[in-house]
Amino acid sequence: MTGDETLQRKTTFAAILIAAASFGTASAQAQEFPCDSVEWIVGWGAGGGSDTFARSIAPGVSDALGVPVTVINMPGASSIVAMEEVLGRDADGCTLFSITPDQLTNELTGLTELSYRDLDAVMRAHVDIGMMYGAGDGLQSWDDVTSASEDVLVGGTGAASFDEIVVQIVMDDAGVPYRYIPYENASDMHADLIGGRLHLIYDEVSVMNPMIEAGQVTPLLALADERLEAFPDVPAAGELDYTVPPSLWRGVSVAGDAPEDVVAMLEAAFLKAAETEAYTEFEEGRMLNLYPGTLGAADFTSLLDREFEAYRAVTESK
Amino acid sequence: MEAFDGLLLVLSPDVLPFLILGVAVGMVFGALPGLDATTGIALLLPVTYAMEPVAALVFFSALYVGGVFAGSITAILFRTPGSSEAIMTAIEGHQFTMRGEARIALSTAVYCSAIGGLLASVALFLITPFLASVALKFGPAEYFALGLVGISCIAAITADNPVKGAIAALIGLLLATVGIDQLTGVKRFDFQVTSLLSGVPFVPAIIGLFAASEVYRRIAVRETRLVSEAVEGSAERRTRGISLIEFLRLRWTILRSSVIGLCVGILPGAGATTAAILGYAAEVRMSRDRSGFGKGRIEGVAAPESANNAATVGAMIPLLSLGIPGSGTTAVMMGAFLIHNLQPGPFLFLRERELVYGLFSGIALSNALILALAFIFIRLFTRLTLVPYPVLATGILSIAVAGSLAYGDTTAVMIMLIFAVLGLALEAGGYPLAPVVLGLVLGPIVETSMRRALLMSDFDPFIFVESPIAAGLILIALAFFVGPLIAGPLRRLRAGRGDAPGS
Incomplete structure (x- = not known):
């Protein structure tokens, strides 16, 4: 046996020891997380945007925390049913709650007495860019929209909802007469646009991308500060000097006044999970990476306050 | 040729096991109230990451087909619809169980589900692009007209007591107004209960209305057996399935209901539950002798079962060819x-022809597979009917509670119990339950479509007759509404004329 080989063996052995030791600390760290398991309550149905987001990132979060993370759907009333459930539980940070701008608009439109301030923000994961779309022989470009003389029929999901507020911001700035047509089910809205019964719709790119690629719908305006790399031909609201409406984002929170160290551990776990391949692939596949959207707890909290005021200004001007 | 390649693909050892597994798993999810194909697909979605795309998609389609069928087994045996698509089957089919003829209804459900699904699969292979273009023609005005046709059938369903039928339908329509108004965002009849903001939760409501109320009724009359003793004697009737002659008599029913199911299934704004209800309603409307519906007519099982499986296949059409899911389940499948x-x-269709035809073949085969797997399930479930009723009742009620809980929160359980009392009271007063369900399902379609259409037309009512589809459907609805009113006097007139020469 040569010295080299011995050395090699020793280094291998050392490497194993180090690996074992770091594994030990990893599991020690995991034990620090005070919950045996984490339940993640999603206030929307299975298969929707919030649900697929939760199910895509949950495995990574579970690995980082060292405890199982279970996603539970509790759909109903624009996720207020789920929010009540979460706020009714102990504020120990062991129950997660998915949030979207709906938590802000639900409060403003008086759908619930609950406030987004009752929650502690953990992390914002991504931004799902909104766009305005036309189809077929109808409106072919944003210029067609702004030169319309008759009422433009604009579809969106929900009445007195996030979509309606966004449509109001855009159409008021464009100075075009319009009527907002609310839908409960986005599929019906897509069929009405492609079928020629609606002129324009608002929806997020993650949902519309297959229809854009197939040429069934045409994106006319991106609701972003500047043109998106993925859609170089589509004008952006910012370059037309419109007020850029807040975008739809997806994030996670816990019931308010949770222990700070638990929230910090959750934040770290989520930020780590957002880097995993499984999750970045999911973002890529759904075009959720067009705009850098990941925010930590502090930045996310101040964003929530800013956007709440922005929505309040619009709903009060009505 | 491509169709043949697709079939070979599905029959390959990489795919076939998943097809069989899909139908079996679907049947389990479908048979349990509160769990359905949608939940099954959402739960199993992560498992299929590593699978071949064709295998994963065939697995989910098979699960969907199996799930929609299996709801009928518990519906027939215990009046407990395992999934909402089996609601009409629960009404008509359970009557057979009470007569000791459960196997007749069960075997009819199996054959009709399979044939309905297979007929729709043929359409899938041949005219998918055409059907997709029809789906796009349906806007709010057309949905309103379609809903109206459904509601106009209420009189036919409740021929023996139209007044009580109309009252029951109005109760359903009234309950359908609960929740946030879809067009203004205003809360209606929510009684400060958050769960009611999205409307009366349908699954807990029908579990209460049918399954739990039936248990309470039987307990009230102290029944000790699921099948009353009086009919148990005729062993021949108890064990035999539907005979070939009886089945052949149903050919037009099956064909008609499959076409209705397929057409309703392709519409994103309707679904397999609506298809089953419309299939049933059309069947009653079309039959010359309407007596016996609601009391165990075999057509009343055949029609909704053919329609709901045809609708399942139909729902795949807008998903595959337009990228617009035709139902809640296909919306989840889009994730797959x-x-x-x-x-x-x-x-x-252009890029993945092999996959598309593989999927078509998979859907057709899953429907055929129902024939093979269903009888194993039925044998298992029919054993349960021999269990003493008090034990069975405990089981059914536990599942009713768990099923409601799976759907939402504890409020859902309360709603289930309230509907159980409602069902008990209605049936005790001789009010039929079918119109309540009709109102509950069609109410939101009719209301929101009408108002959305008017919003689009700037309150010009002519939008309802501008398109030939809407105008045609409204004419049918009018004929159904007015028909019974003038049919009576007309018959009397004719009878009078017939008498004249003799007198």
Whole structure:
């Protein structure tokens, strides 16, 4: 046996020891997380945007925390049913709650007495860019929209909802007469646009991308500060000097006044999970990476306050 | 040729096991109230990451087909619809169980589900692009007219007591107004209960209305057996399935209901539950002798079962060819496409022809497979009917509670119990339950479509007659409404004329 080989063996052995030791600390760290398991309550149905987001990132979060993370759907009333459930539980940070701008608009439109301030923000994961779309022989470009003389029929999901507020911001700035047509089910809205019964719709790119690629719908305006790399031909609201409406984002929170160290551990776990391949692939596949959207707890909290005021200004001007 | 390649693909050892597994898993989810194909697919979506795209998609389609069928087994045996698509089957089919003829209804459900699904699969192979273009023609005005046709059938369903039928339908329509108004965002009849903001939760409501109320009724009359002793004697009737002659008599029913199911299924704004209800309603409307419906007529099982499986297949059409899911379940299934980097829509047909035809073959085969697997399930479940009723009742009620809980929160359980009392009271007063369900399902379609259409037309009512589809459907609805009113006097007139020469 040569010295080299011995050395090699020793280094291998050392490497194993180090690996074992770091594994030990990893599991020690995991034990620090005070919950045996984490339940993640999603206030929307299975298969929707919030649900697929939760199910895509949950495995990574579970690995980082060292405890199982279970996603539970509790759909109903624009996720207020789920929010009540979460706020009714102990504020120990062991129950997660998915949030979207709906938590802000639900409060403003008086759908619930609950406030987004009752929650502690953990992390914002991504931004799902909104766009305005036309189809077929109808409106072919944003210029067609702004030169319309008759009422433009604009579809969106929900009445007195996030979509309606966004449509109001855009159409008021464009100075075009319009009527907002609310839908409960986005599929019906897509069929009405492609079928020629609606002129324009608002929806997020993650949902519309297959229809854009197939040429069934045409994106006319991106609701972003500047043109998106993925859609170089589509004008952006910012370059037309419109007020850029807040975008739809997806994030996670816990019931308010949770222990700070638990929230910090959750934040770290989520930020780590957002880097995993499984999750970045999911973002890529759904075009959720067009705009850098990941925010930590502090930045996310101040964003929530800013956007709440922005929505309040619009709903009060009505 | 491509169709044949697709079939070979599905029969390959990489795919076939998943097809069989899919139907079996679907049947389990479908048979349990509160769990359905939608939940099954959402739960199993992560498992299929590593699978071949074709295998994963065939697995989910099979699960969907199996799930929609299996709801009928518990519906017939215990009046407990395992999934909402089996609601009409619960009404008509359970009557057979009470007569000791459960196997007749069960075997009819099996054959009709399979044939309905297979007939729709033929349409899938041949005229998918055409059907997709029809789906796009349906706007709010057309949905309103379609809903009206459904509601106009209420009089026919409740021929023996139209007044009580109309009252029951109005109760259903009234309950359908609960929740946030879809067009203004205003809360209606929510009684400060958050769960009611999205409307009366349908699954807990029907579990209460049918399953739990039936248990309470039987307990009230102290029944000790599921099948009353009086009919148990005729062993021949108890064990035999539907005979070939009886089945052949149903051919037009099955054909008609499959076409209705397929057409309703392709519409994103309707679904397999609506298809089952419309299939049933049309069957009653079309039959010359309407007596016995609601009391165990075999057509009343055949029609909704053919229609709901045909609708399941139909719902795949807008998903595959337009990228617009035709139902809640196909919306979840869209996720299965996306995780395999497949985008449903017109491009899928151009780029992935082999996959599309493989999927078509998979859907057709899953329907055929119902024939094979269903009887194993039925044998298992029919054993349960021999269990003493008090034990069975405990089981059914536990599942009713768990099923409601799976759907939402504890409020859902309360709603289930309230509907159980409602069902008990209605049936005790001789009010039929079918119109309540009709109102509950069609109410939101009719209301929101009408108002959305008017919003689009700036309150010009002519939008309802501008398109030939809407105008045609409204004419049918009018004929159904007015028909019974003038049919009586007309018959009397004719009878009078017939008498004249003799007198």
